[in-house]
Amino acid sequence: MTITSSTVRSRTDLCTAIENELGGLIGKRASAATVYGPDFARLWELAGQNVLGGKFVRPLLLMETYDALNQTQQSHQNHQETGTAESRHRETAISIAAAIELLHYAFLLHDDVIDGDLVRRGHPNLIGSLLEEAGETARETSGADGTRAGSVLHWAQTGGILMGDMLLAATHQSFARADLPHELRLRLLDLLEHTINETVAGEQLDVGLGDGVIAPDLQTILVMCGYKTATYTFELPLRAAAALAGADFAVENALATAGRHLGLAFQLQDDLLSTFGDPRRHGKDPFSDLREGKETAIIAHARTTTAWPDIEPFFGRPELSVGDGEHVRRHLTRCGAEAFVEGLIEEQMQAFNHQLTSTIPASVRNVLLDLAVQLEGRQS
Amino acid sequence: MTITSSTVRSRTDLCTAIENELGGLIGKRASAATVYGPDFARLWELAGQNVLGGKFVRPLLLMETYDALNQTQQSHQNHQETGTAESRHRETAISIAAAIELLHYAFLLHDDVIDGDLVRRGHPNLIGSLLEEAGETARETSGADGTRAGSVLHWAQTGGILMGDMLLAATHQSFARADLPHELRLRLLDLLEHTINETVAGEQLDVGLGDGVIAPDLQTILVMCGYKTATYTFELPLRAAAALAGADFAVENALATAGRHLGLAFQLQDDLLSTFGDPRRHGKDPFSDLREGKETAIIAHARTTTAWPDIEPFFGRPELSVGDGEHVRRHLTRCGAEAFVEGLIEEQMQAFNHQLTSTIPASVRNVLLDLAVQLEGRQS
Numbered sequence: 001m002t003i004t005s006s007t008v009r010s011r012t013d014l015c016t017a018i019e020n021e022l023g024g025l026i027g028k029r030a031s032a033a034t035v036y037g038p039d040f041a042r043l044w045e046l047a048g049q050n051v052l053g054g055k056f057v058r059p060l061l062l063m064e065t066y067d068a069l070n071q072t073q074q075s076h077q078n079h080q081e082t083g084t085a086e087s088r089h090r091e092t093a094i095s096i097a098a099a100i101e102l103l104h105y106a107f108l109l110h111d112d113v114i115d116g117d118l119v120r121r122g123h124p125n126l127i128g129s130l131l132e133e134a135g136e137t138a139r140e141t142s143g144a145d146g147t148r149a150g151s152v153l154h155w156a157q158t159g160g161i162l163m164g165d166m167l168l169a170a171t172h173q174s175f176a177r178a179d180l181p182h183e184l185r186l187r188l189l190d191l192l193e194h195t196i197n198e199t200v201a202g203e204q205l206d207v208g209l210g211d212g213v214i215a216p217d218l219q220t221i222l223v224m225c226g227y228k229t230a231t232y233t234f235e236l237p238l239r240a241a242a243a244l245a246g247a248d249f250a251v252e253n254a255l256a257t258a259g260r261h262l263g264l265a266f267q268l269q270d271d272l273l274s275t276f277g278d279p280r281r282h283g284k285d286p287f288s289d290l291r292e293g294k295e296t297a298i299i300a301h302a303r304t305t306t307a308w309p310d311i312e313p314f315f316g317r318p319e320l321s322v323g324d325g326e327h328v329r330r331h332l333t334r335c336g337a338e339a340f341v342e343g344l345i346e347e348q349m350q351a352f353n354h355q356l357t358s359t360i361p362a363s364v365r366n367v368l369l370d371l372a373v374q375l376e377g378r379q380s
Numbered sequence: 381m382t383i384t385s386s387t388v389r390s391r392t393d394l395c396t397a398i399e400n401e402l403g404g405l406i407g408k409r410a411s412a413a414t415v416y417g418p419d420f421a422r423l424w425e426l427a428g429q430n431v432l433g434g435k436f437v438r439p440l441l442l443m444e445t446y447d448a449l450n451q452t453q454q455s456h457q458n459h460q461e462t463g464t465a466e467s468r469h470r471e472t473a474i475s476i477a478a479a480i481e482l483l484h485y486a487f488l489l490h491d492d493v494i495d496g497d498l499v500r501r502g503h504p505n506l507i508g509s510l511l512e513e514a515g516e517t518a519r520e521t522s523g524a525d526g527t528r529a530g531s532v533l534h535w536a537q538t539g540g541i542l543m544g545d546m547l548l549a550a551t552h553q554s555f556a557r558a559d560l561p562h563e564l565r566l567r568l569l570d571l572l573e574h575t576i577n578e579t580v581a582g583e584q585l586d587v588g589l590g591d592g593v594i595a596p597d598l599q600t601i602l603v604m605c606g607y608k609t610a611t612y613t614f615e616l617p618l619r620a621a622a623a624l625a626g627a628d629f630a631v632e633n634a635l636a637t638a639g640r641h642l643g644l645a646f647q648l649q650d651d652l653l654s655t656f657g658d659p660r661r662h663g664k665d666p667f668s669d670l671r672e673g674k675e676t677a678i679i680a681h682a683r684t685t686t687a688w689p690d691i692e693p694f695f696g697r698p699e700l701s702v703g704d705g706e707h708v709r710r711h712l713t714r715c716g717a718e719a720f721v722e723g724l725i726e727e728q729m730q731a732f733n734h735q736l737t738s739t740i741p742a743s744v745r746n747v748l749l750d751l752a753v754q755l756e757g758r759q760s
Contacts, residue, residue, distance in 0.1 A: 029577075036581035036607075039588060110545065114538050134593050151591040158494050158587045161541065162580045165490065168548055169576050176556030176569055189556055196549050197409075200542045201416035207538045208419060211531040213514050227416075 011060065018059040021098040022051055025170060042133070043163045046126045051105050058104055058237045059097035061371065065241035065255070066093045068363040073245065092178050093244045096188065099174035100237055103192075106167035107199060107232065113160040114207060126163060130156035180244075187243050195236045202227025209295040216295040216303070222264065222344075225297075230263025250359045258355035258368055265348040266375055268341055271296040273378065276329060276338055287325035291318050297344060298337045307335030349375075391440065398439045401478040402431055405550060422513075423543045426506045431485050438484055438617045439477035441751065445621035445635070446473045448743040453625065472558050473624045476568065479554035480617055483572075486547035487579060487612065493540040494587060506543060510536035560624075567623050575616045582607025589675040596675040596683070602644065602724075605677075610643025630739045638735035638748055645728040646755055648721055651676040653758065656709060656718060667705035671698050677724060678717045687715030729755075 118128035208214030242252035293316025498508035588594030673696025
């Protein structure tokens with residue numbers, strides 16, 4: 001398919017293309033899965049519902065960046081030519097974009113198993129759905145309620161591990177089968193490997209912090225945030241777009257750096273919203289991070305202040321009351337932890353903006369600025 | 381590298397080649413892992429120790445079959461030619477063989493997480509090692525013993541999930557990068573996808589049987605045994621060898637069928653040894669399956685006999701005494717369950733032998749007979 005500057009695709013068109021690709025990848029596997037019986041097929045059905053109900057943040061970032069890079073390159077070329085070598089990879093770009101969404105969902109699932117979570121965004125996640133369904137069957141057949149609760153939870157969490165494995169496999173299958181020149185496919189496979197290593201390292205740090213195996217200093221927490229989320233959410237789609245569009249390594253690196261700064265800003269802002277945000281506007285429980293004892297940059301700063309002895313007794317207490325929560329929140333503001341993290345976000349945004357003035361083409365700058373506006377929208 | 385019938389490789393040479401390949405795959409990643417700190421690097425170190433200490437059953441089966449197929453094909457060809465197109469894939473075959481060992485270890489790790497196992501063959505597995513190490517650190521720093529036992533176990537099991545993910549990724553990377561013609565690489569990728577689906581379906585059935593979510597009838601148990609182990613242990617290496625050696629689909633299918641029968645026979649024999657074997661000779665706890673309440677073909681048959689009411693009260697009792705265990709074992713023999721499973725093994729071996737008389741070349745027949753002898757060796 002030929003792309004010219006006059007055929008800028010709307011986000012709706014992109015969403016449809018990504019949804020179709022994901023529907024194909026999952027639908028094919030869901031059909032094949034029925035051979036192995038209803039329980040196995042159910043894994044793919046549930047995964048399909050969850051993946052297709054997503055917002056496609058990562059695939060959209062990849063495709064918008066890819067299209068913007070091609071636009072730039074084409075405006076430098078002879079307009080008589082119909083399509084460049086790079087724009088011929090657009091179908092492959094969509095399949096890689098969809099694969100990145102599968103990777104995201106594989107990470108979420110294993111993260112949910114590790115955290116023992118059964119709910120995501122107010123709905124049962126795959127594990128929660130399996131738990132409900134197996135629980136109902138158990139009650140119907142045995143008549144007893146909750147007698148085998150441990151076994152049913154084990155069954156449901158096993159489903160989470162196994163479905164995560166299959167999504168991780170499906171991600172690799174898409175990368176491995178990409179219809180691309182050998183060198184370019186290897187470049188994408190390197191990128192996938194780097195991304196998985198860094199995300200796993202981030203997840204391990206996060207769990208080590210939560211389990212008290214790794215010391216919660218600020219530097220470790222910032223590194224963890226970058227590894228665990230920014231790498232696969234921002235750096236991976238941006239680098240993949242650059243590689244597929246045939247951009248220079250300088251452009252790819254500038255995009256990746258910009259993406260990392262933006263990703264870290266998003267993560268830090270998530271922490272602020274979770275602690276200080278208005279739950280009616282942001283949909284987050286204002287005290288769940290405090291109840292869990294989550295080691296965030298806010299807490300890391302508070303630990304270094306004289307306010308910590310007033311905060312510590314309440315930190316990580318599952319039964320934290322609203323009154324106690326508000327008490328802790330006031331202390332976190334007064335000791336400067338809130339302002340400190342706002343400052344960190346500001347620094348990341350400055351570094352992000354600085355990258356935009358570098359080798360990043362103007363059309364791509366707009367894609368990134370658009371993302372940054374979403375960040376600011378959440379702050380207001 | 382050229383292969384002629386005069387250069388039949390010894391098993392020791394093959395082991396060395398496989399070990400070198402695995403050492404390279406893991407060593408490269410273990411070095412790169414140090415960038416992410418000691419805890420992340422430790423995952424690769426432990427995985428390396430465990431993988432390289434293995435017996436390479438699957439890679440050896442692949443390479444011996446591959447070499448045997450090439451020998452056959454070359455004896456049909458002009459001896460003046462130095463090497464066929466197929467024998468030129470030998471280096472790739474070694475890398476695929478090594479990747480299959482990584483896949484085996486990924487499955488073992490996730491299986492250990494799912495089963496809560498900390499030991500394999502009498503030694504701490506990766507999870508057990510992480511548990512010991514983090515436990516020691518916790519005691520050193522806190523002075524208290526076992527206060528954070530739950531957290532440390534969570535940390536160790538998370539390590540098992542994450543390392544399994546990275547090994548699954550590494551397996552796919554080797555398949556994706558295989559230096560092969562496009563069609564052949566796709567054939568191997570299809571095979572990998574099929575194998576993972578079937579193994580996951582088998583694992584899910586096994587867990588469902590254990591958790592009482594799936595009814596323990598004989599048919600389900602036999603299907604589970606085939607899916608969970610025979611597919612990736614026998615069918616995958618045999619099919620991969622056939623594909624890499626350029627064998628006909630008829631040969632590939634005959635090998636796969638023979639492999640499945642042999643794999644099921646092995647699995648059934650494992651169950652017999654675990655229940656009736658001499659632990660001093662086979663190294664298995666004679667009553668662990670009974671204590672766990674493992675749904676085997678032996679138990680499925682016993683359930684259909686009048687002996688079941690005498691067996692059921694002891695089945696799945698963690699505190700089963702040696703006396704009780706011997707009581708159950710006598711009942712399982714008397715009710716015909718032992719003989720029934722011996723009959724199933726006999727059937728599988730007959731079907732295996734029947735396949736050997738089909739399209740399978742004589743040289744490959746010897747590789748398979750060699751495996752079958754190992755099975756008989758365990759029975760004696």
